[in-house]
Amino acid sequence: MNNTVKDLKFKIFQSGNPLFLYIGINVIIFLVTAIIAVFLFLGRTDFIIGDWIREYFGVPAQITALPTRFYTIFTYMFVHDGFLHLLFNMLGLFWFGNIFMNFLKPRQFHFVYLAGGLVGALIYIAGLNIIPAFADGLINRTVVGSSAAVMAIIVATATLVPNYSIMLLLFGEVKIKWVAIVYFLLSFLGLSSANAGGNLAHIGGALLGFIFIKSLQKGADWSKIFERKPKLKVVRNEQPTPRKPVFNEVSQQEIDAILDKISSSGYDKLSATEKEKLFKASKD
Template identity: 60%
Template sequence: MNKSFFEELKYKVFQSGNPVFFYIGINVLIFVIVAFMGIPFFLSGIAAVDFPSFIREYLGYPASLEKLPSRFYTVITYQFFHDGFMHLLFNMLWLYWMGKIFLDFLKPRQFHFVYLVGGMAGAALYTLAYNVFPVFAATVANATVIGSSAAVMAVVVATATLVPDYSIRLLLLGDVKLKYLAMAYIAMELIGLASANAGGSFTHIGGALLGFVFIKLLQKGKDWSKLFKRKPKLKVVRNEPTNSTSNKSRQNSVNQHEVDAILDKISKSGYDKLSKEEKETLFKASKH
């Protein structure tokens, strides 16, 4: 039973091709590994050994421009480490809920781009804020940020920008449209700019801006995620396909063109503008 569970988990995270499961799996796995590695350091009782601070110092993203040349890799690594279980839990819940909706309308490649580059955009705004605003002058040398919040925020805002009138049901609140959810989320981060976690709020806002800009450009026909697109491999076809195979291929091609047309319509007009037949076609395609 346990073997079957872990095999299924491994498949979902690493083999299913679903980027939501991939990023949730990687974040959770890293959190568990770091937590177990920290146990002997804690039990040793040696005051000089502060494992969480060590992780944050060398894998978190630094605000100091002097540290960046030697810690350039942290623009990626900081997105996969979290400051406590609740920090991880809420990020992964948002990533799961909004990621599923995102993938109903867009491609896995586009999800990868929004997540990773959203995190990078958050890091960039974090650096800018700490090196521009005087309030951070005393702490910029040692300040660091960790967490996937900026990447998750990019996914949330991208999804809300793409299908603003799409509704989800929230406990106590009932059905809420994504545009209002995103607006409330951003308002909280703007208020947070005057709090002790102002640096984190700048990071989240950077991710939100990336998600918004990505979708707006996508709606104009500019897909930044093509940077992640693999070049197709050339294949040598030896035998002519049978009539039945040819007909099936043409049918799949027609269906794919129909789905692409529906996705284009969503990008330009929103999900609510789809007809009942178009929604049904998209639903069947997502299941396939």
Template identity: 50%
Template sequence: MNRSIFSELFNKAFRSGNPLFLFMGINILVFLAINFFALGEYLFGRQTSGADWLIRQVSVPAYYADLPLKFWTILTYMFAHRDFFHLLFNMLWMYWMGQIFMDFLNKRQFIFIYFSGGLLGALLYVLAYSTIPVFENNALNSILLGSSASVMAIVVSTATLVPDFTIRLMLFGTVRLKYLALAYFVLDIIGMGGANPGGSIAHIGGAIMGFIFIKQLQNGNDLSKILTKRSKLKVVKRTGTTTTKNNLTDQDAIDSILDKISQTGYESLSKIEKEQLFKASKK
């Protein structure tokens, strides 16, 4: 039975085609790999210097001169955690917000916001530790790891898209996403003066990316289209009447919906228009 459970989880993460479960699976596997490596060192009476070295190879260095030498870390850090509760809370937030995100938008857009949010978070982190005096003194010994910036981008983009969508939270009851994201953002602003300022700075970068992405999308500019392969132009011989009338009609309808969003906002759409936009985003 245990084998069946693990097989089901593996298939859901790596064979379902859903990037939400794929990224969660990668985060969990990397966490297990790092911590089993550290456990092995401990059990054989060795110091965990190997595990610490491994962490530094996948984490973003705060010192800007080290970043070109470890350029791959701006991607790998988004999937690396050492602390269990760091992983747990990130995965819970990504699951909750990612489910809502995927109900309204598509896989390509989820992949884009995860990576772009993490990227901007890392760049803002390095910039802060290179220019703000209070952080410069710790730049040589500081690193950034975890999917928090990417998750923050998902949280804020979802809250910006459907601000009045409500979820139930323990102790707080029903909360609208816009208030939840705002509280999360304010806590990160305050957190810049706390024990983990680098993490808070990265969160802010992710939040900015999430907000910009949705605002651009509502204005008819889908930034995630950079992930789409451009097809080569083909010369087609015209024979008789055209057969693309329905496609043109559907595209005109989508364009009209996007225009309405840019003028009066997403909430002004009717239920039918939201369903039509949702179906179009899945194509």
């Protein structure tokens, strides 16, 4: 058991693979809140942790709530509304994240995931406040989940390598560009559903993933903001160490004679003494 925990700890926090990091963080947060919910239920308390998480960690639709909940545009992408919500997001992140990591750098994964989640939150807020159809349902409305961040990874991967194929149950071998297109269309069609806000966030994440790859292909890597700058090394201007005199024990004339012999007769024709002198000269 200890070895399993150590292996998981290494994969999530020490392996340097952002795919495992984000899956690990999402799963850990879900498990902790689920366990707390069980104890609250057994204690017959009126406190519902799911509602509390939505209120304080989900992105509010009302702009007036943002000054006190500004941090939620980051926290919302690490909490989920139920096991199936978590499961499907993590499966999508795992499948497409592995492909992403085969072609791009960890810092680019970090950027696409986090920026996709942030853009998804902003599109969610803007869409619900600007589009007339949603104007009457903003009070106490929030969004949670990593779907926007995962959508950014999916679309970025499909934009980068659109003809990369994966095996899907019932469908067989499918190019990932079609998977990404279906995801996007479902999100667009879902704008008329009860989860319109969540689908707006999905669309925001998808746009970020697509634009990031197109910019990257043109030579602009936005993820360089995460690049570690090398530390400056101060070098003192010291006098160079004087070189040892060449051939301390063997004269230059002797070495020249030995080299001439090698040129004319080969190394094998040298005597043991000549070989020893050459060896000493090379050491000096």
